[in-house]
Amino acid sequence: MMKASEWNVGRYLLRRLEQVGLKHVFGVPGDFVLGFMDQILESKVELITTCNELNAGYAADGYARVNGIGGVVTTYAVGEFSALNAVAGAYSEKVPVVAITGAPTVENRRHSAMLHHTLGNYNIPLEIFERVTVAAVSLADPVKAPEQIDRALRACLYHKRPVYIELPSDVTHRSCTEPGDFAFPEPMLSDAAALAEAVDEAVALLTARNNPAILVGVEIHRYGLQDPMNKLLKKTGYPFATMLLGKTALPEQNPQFIGLYEGMSSRDYVRERVEGAGGLLCLGTFMSDFNLGGFTAKLEDNRLIRAIDGRVRIKNHYYNQVGLKDFIERLTEKLSAGSPGSLDVRPAVDSCTHRKSAAFEPEPGQKLTIRRFYDRMAHFVQSNDVVMADTGTALFSAGEVFMPDEVTFIGQAFYCSIGYTVGAALGAALAAPERRVVVFVGDGAFQLTSQELSTLIRNGLNPIVFVLNNDGYTIERLITDGPYNDIQPWKYHLLPQVFGGGRGCDVYTEGELEEALEKARGNRGLTLIEVHFDRMDCSDSLRRACEQMAAQYKRSNPG
Amino acid sequence: MMKASEWNVGRYLLRRLEQVGLKHVFGVPGDFVLGFMDQILESKVELITTCNELNAGYAADGYARVNGIGGVVTTYAVGEFSALNAVAGAYSEKVPVVAITGAPTVENRRHSAMLHHTLGNYNIPLEIFERVTVAAVSLADPVKAPEQIDRALRACLYHKRPVYIELPSDVTHRSCTEPGDFAFPEPMLSDAAALAEAVDEAVALLTARNNPAILVGVEIHRYGLQDPMNKLLKKTGYPFATMLLGKTALPEQNPQFIGLYEGMSSRDYVRERVEGAGGLLCLGTFMSDFNLGGFTAKLEDNRLIRAIDGRVRIKNHYYNQVGLKDFIERLTEKLSAGSPGSLDVRPAVDSCTHRKSAAFEPEPGQKLTIRRFYDRMAHFVQSNDVVMADTGTALFSAGEVFMPDEVTFIGQAFYCSIGYTVGAALGAALAAPERRVVVFVGDGAFQLTSQELSTLIRNGLNPIVFVLNNDGYTIERLITDGPYNDIQPWKYHLLPQVFGGGRGCDVYTEGELEEALEKARGNRGLTLIEVHFDRMDCSDSLRRACEQMAAQYKRSNPG
Secondary structure, three states, rough: OOOOHHHHHHHHHHHHHHHHOOOOEEEEEOOOHHHHHHHHHHHHOEEEEEHHHHHHHHHHHHHHHOOOEEEEEOOOOOHEEEEHHHHHHHHHOOOEEEEEEEOHHHHHOOOOOOOOOHHHOOOHHHHHHHHHHOOOEEEOOOOOOHHHHHHHHHHHHHOOOOOEEEEEEOOOOOOOOOOOOOOOOOOOOOOHHHHHHHHHHHHHHHOOOOEEEEEEOOOHOOOOOOOHHHHHHHHOOOOOOEOOOOOOOOOOOOOOOEEOOEEEEEOOOHHHHHHHHOOOOEEEEOOOOHHHOOOOOOOHHHHEEEEEOOOEEOEEEEOOOOOHHHHHHHHHHHOOOOOOHHHHHHHHHHHOOOOOOOOOOOOOOOOOOHHHHHHHHHHOOOOOOOOEOOOOOOOOOOEOOOOOOOEEEEEOOOOOOOOOOHHHHHHHHHHOOOOOOOEEHHHHHHHHHHHHHHHHHHOOOOEEEEEOOOOOHHHHHHHHHHHHHOOOOHHHHHHHHHOOOOEEEEEEEHHHHHHHHHHHHHOOOEEEEEEOOOOOOHHHHEEEEHHHHHHHHHHOOOO | OHHHHHEEEEHHHHHHHHHOOOEEEEEEOOHHHHHHHHHHOOOOOEEEEEEEEHHHHHHHHHHHHHHOOOOEEOOOOOHHHHHHHHHHHHHHHHOOOOOEEEEEOOHHHHHHOOOOOOOOOHHHHHHHHHHHHHOOOEOOOOHHHHHHHHHHHHHHHHHHHOOEEEOOOOOOOEEOOOOOOOOOOOOOOOHHHHHHHHHHHHHHHHHHOOEEEEEHHHHHHHHHOOOHHHHEEEEEEHEEEEEOOOOOOOOOOOEEEEEEOOEEEOOOOHHHHHHOOEEEEEEOOOOHHHOOOOOOOOOHHHHHHEEEEEEEEEOEEEEEEHHHHHHHHHHHHHHHOOOOOOOOOOOOOHHEEOOOOOOOOOOOEEEEOOHHHHHHHHOOOOOOOOOEOOOOHHHHHOOOOOOOOOOOEEEEOOOOOOHHHHHHHHHOOOOOOOOOOOEEEHHHHHHHHHHHHHHHHHHOOOOOEEEOOOOOOOHHHHHHOOHHHHHOEEEEHHHHHHOOOOOOEEOOOOOHHHHHHHHHHHOOOOOOEEEEEEOOOOOHHHHHHHHHHHHHHHOOOOO
């Protein structure tokens, strides 16, 4: 137990990080942040150093999606700017990440000293991070620092978006007040009248028409609203679908789960059921392009009830300050069970594109196809896995695999930064060491962030990483093909040897895949399985989503 | 020859890039930039795709340092943010880089459509890049685009700093006016009175006191002022030193070159000669910490004449709007030869720390040390090489190697982003394919950006890359050691095998190094030589520079 006089800004910050639930932070050292890193070593938070800062940021994001909050620690300018894309992705997909950067001393700042890593104007990093965070503070004064830290962390948890904390290297050891209990942010207080009217209108819409249904979105996961959702589902009997971002926000084993909705790319039944719903309740959903099959969704405004970002939109008008939890709970009170006849619920467990309920018999000599591979994966993923799918064929195909209970599916389906999963897997694996992490990442994507395999190996983690080698950037090929979609062919399966741990192998046929999966079962370290596919092999859903982008490309680039 | 009607915004931009001297641009595809990439393929500019965007940015920077200007092409948000750190480094070190990003359509922007890669507010990327560029434009209107493009490119060339061009994907094929000749920016017009008075005062200061000397800085390289400098040197006979950033701005073979000045870390003679100069002419120099031995330089204001950024500072007053070229030329007119007695010029060729004029006899069984390695390198670097040294032991030691004529030395000695050279080497090699590229990069630094070795191999380039394996981040170890300075040990020399080309080997002793160098001579592709050193082995100059940072660390982190 530390004496009041032993508290300083760095320790205060670390105590707060511990209190908000961070057991690990990710980062790369640099002289301006070494002092704080020493403090991390003495704290209850563990520092995991990564090969580079972009991957540290991705790791913090992956950690946050499993743990509820994540943290990345970098040095001034050179470190933090390298992590910016990861913070921007977290901002875009409502992932609570704390981005801390060690900075030059307050004294140096006053003199605008030409220190290494600086840009003339010392405010530039803060001004940049202000744009992709919900709070950005510079802890120049140890008296103000506690309030700044607390305010930033509350904003992070409240908005579920990143915050930025700049920590001058001469402030981190300055004394400050003792941190007491952390005052967690209160959930938003709903406007009672708006809530009541929104619920009434929603109920009226849902009950006046036929075939009501629910689209479950990622905010259900971010705000931990599984229990209220389960009560709503039980009361009403409504079927629900999820979208790519938000897949596994509720367990797929639920008999009211009908599958993945992705606009025109959905399975026929799912598309018809969702697009034929007289009233569609969209709870915490991002209505973004890939979530909607490349904006091919036929969801007319006058059928939609959309609850997200603390407000409810019905048709084209908004009820502001209506919290998602309150809305769900009040709907549960007011709605009665839909008439069974009009509910038309076909559980996905028996109809999902790739599912365990469909038997799989490997044909050993047969060259692997995307379809067969994911048919196999439906039997490979287990309860409690963290399944991560990178942007590319992986995201779209893994999105159509029926996930067992307790699986967390992670795909950056809105921001779509390729290579994200290699760093994010590090975070997910450390956030939940008792869970198996399975990663599907395309070859092109993997090349962006490949080095982080080394950190997975270094920390004795044992994810199974499938590198899908089809010789280039598939999504781009489907839009318009050109030499820029080609990549250098690597022998991905040799990387564990270079990085000093884990095992790698190379598979072409269904038989070879079976052997590789068997070996993976017995492997204590990281397993990298490089799977070869034909260049243009991908799911129909991806092909259709790309048709939209190809059409846009042709409109923009005539002749 | 294109008809007037065939010009569109993308082609216009490419014609301008060609006119300002770009033969290559570096980037990674994404759907918003595919249209522009197709236009690049039809243009005279060659598109070099890289593994990731940070390395594309570093490549553009390396290219610019050799070619005079460089270009990086990315997709919206996910691509450009990944490149931000490279653009910031170019901004900080006055490197002219054109950062082009493909963006969503103007139409989508108007609707704030939730497209993949977006962040809600479509202006965020431009607002971010405004802070690390000297011009930032979004080409929303094909009528205005030509003027915007021209203005941005002029700013780039004039200020020698990066500019940002956002290119909506529905604008790149819109018709626009034909590009005529490009109106290159005029050099700054010096204020005649300020110039005259600055010169008079400088001349008075230099001639009134003893032992005048010159510090040559990186602006001499950026603005191509070698000829005016040679005339000045010839007229006056003054000795000159360079600093890390700016090394080889003038040929080191010049008998008036006395060596590298690095504050307290300089060789005794250099330190005494520079710090003992009654008047010191600092031409185009960045007075930054690593340039000055960690701010250990004893350079009192009242001895200094500093010309940089378009103004001259003498002691503590400024003459604004005085161009460097004008200042040098006018000084050349007004100064006479220093009296030989007071000049005390000892050419570096015979006294530099690591030099060819010192015989080197390998001791085959002897384990390599940093000192012996760079003694050997002084015999290995050749005329016309591009020598690149990453931040770490490499920068400080290679900085003390005497460079033959026509060598361009590149080290990011002010911004100091580790791993920079792996991407930058790609740029340098393509900017000057007839020149040999030699890279010195520490193991810790290499891990940040290792994948770009693949692109060097892919493009049939043949740099020699020395990966200096001393098991971790040495600079940080010298400041304060901790587990965060450890890295995962890789078998770096196996990477060529993974990436599909080039050769790698592993050396511990002087004899093994000789064999490796011999093999490199005959190798047509990339050569990676992994050289093992003891952990704490580094140059005395680096050790001393780190003492400064360690002292700062101790001041900030008592107990």
